Amino acid sequence: CLLFAGTANPALAAAIAAELGVRTAACAIERFPDGEVSVRLDESVRDREVYLVQPTAPPVNDHLVELLAFADACRRSAAGRITAIVPYFGYARSDKRHGRREPIAASLVARLMQAVGVGHVVTVDLHAAQIEGFFHIPVDSLTAVPTLCRPLKDWLPTGAVVVSPDVGRVQMATDYAHRLGIQVVVLHKRRSSGTETEVTHVVGDVRGRPCLIIDDMISTGGTIARAVEALLAAGARPEITVAATHGLFVGEARRRLGHEAVLRVLVTDSVVAADPAWPSLQIVSVAP
Numbered sequence: 001c002l003l004f005a006g007t008a009n010p011a012l013a014a015a016i017a018a019e020l021g022v023r024t025a026a027c028a029i030e031r032f033p034d035g036e037v038s039v040r041l042d043e044s045v046r047d048r049e050v051y052l053v054q055p056t057a058p059p060v061n062d063h064l065v066e067l068l069a070f071a072d073a074c075r076r077s078a079a080g081r082i083t084a085i086v087p088y089f090g091y092a093r094s095d096k097r098h099g100r101r102e103p104i105a106a107s108l109v110a111r112l113m114q115a116v117g118v119g120h121v122v123t124v125d126l127h128a129a130q131i132e133g134f135f136h137i138p139v140d141s142l143t144a145v146p147t148l149c150r151p152l153k154d155w156l157p158t159g160a161v162v163v164s165p166d167v168g169r170v171q172m173a174t175d176y177a178h179r180l181g182i183q184v185v186v187l188h189k190r191r192s193s194g195t196e197t198e199v200t201h202v203v204g205d206v207r208g209r210p211c212l213i214i215d216d217m218i219s220t221g222g223t224i225a226r227a228v229e230a231l232l233a234a235g236a237r238p239e240i241t242v243a244a245t246h247g248l249f250v251g252e253a254r255r256r257l258g259h260e261a262v263l264r265v266l267v268t269d270s271v272v273a274a275d276p277a278w279p280s281l282q283i284v285s286v287a288p
């Protein structure tokens with residue numbers, strides 16, 4: 001088989017290659033001055049199993065088009081089977097129509113991937129499990145929760161509770177709770193825009209408790225920031241740990257996560273790498 005690295009996260013592709021004891025295959029991926037993507041495979045893929053590591057992280061559209069162009073190049077070069085390793089699946093939050101006259105972008109992405117010959121998709125903590133149903137090819141939706149729980153077992157203070165920041169994440173919070181042997185608290189979140197949310201209710205007792213807030217992704221950090229405020233207002237101890245599978249950290253996210261009560265932010269390397277300028281950010285790898 002051949003493992004190629006897209007430009008979205010070459011470090012993760014290298015870590016996966018190291019785990020497998022293979023090298024990353026040769027290709028050239030560039031941008032033309034007008035922003036168009038250019039892909040060239042520098043070795044034969046004829047009849048080979050081809051894997052492309054390309055999370056469709058921000059800039060989502062660039063990385064998605066690159067993945068599509070790459071798969072198209074493979075298909076036209078007679079590749080045997082093309083597997084897209086997309087640890088972070090962009091557009092996953094558009095899994096249904098939230099109102100009239102809107103697209104279902106996750107379905108559109110699924111159709112595009114299949115149209116260019118992707119035969120198998122591997123992803124991690126897909127925002128909504130039902131997205132798998134938009135594909136008619138195999139989709140392996142893996143979870144990073146066991147990997148994230150490993151350091152949390154050592155870090156979490158006694159009496160901690162796991163907090164789901166909205167009802168959509170209750171199942172994931174329950175998985176954390178089972179693995180860590182702690183209880184679940186649920187927040188009711190109302191989203192007023194792409195960057196602003198508010199917490200209307202805290203369901204469960206957090207008085208005097210350290211909290212672990214979990215989520216599948218941190219984008220602008222608004223969800224976590226509002227959750228921190230709501231938990232502190234409800235009497236939680238100012239000892240908060242945040243764990244999420246995908247750290248996109250767009251816009252004001254770093255500032256929003258800089259609250260003094262937030263002791264640690266733990267994410268995987270699906271999108272970001274460690275940053276010496278942000279010492280409370282901890283990374284675990286999904287490469288294994």
Ligand code: R5P
Pocket residue numbers: 093165166168169194195197215216217218219220221222223224
């Ligand atoms: C929403 O349902 C997701 O699970 C995340 O809570 C959300 O996308 C995080 O976005 P942000 O960091 O911008 O609040």
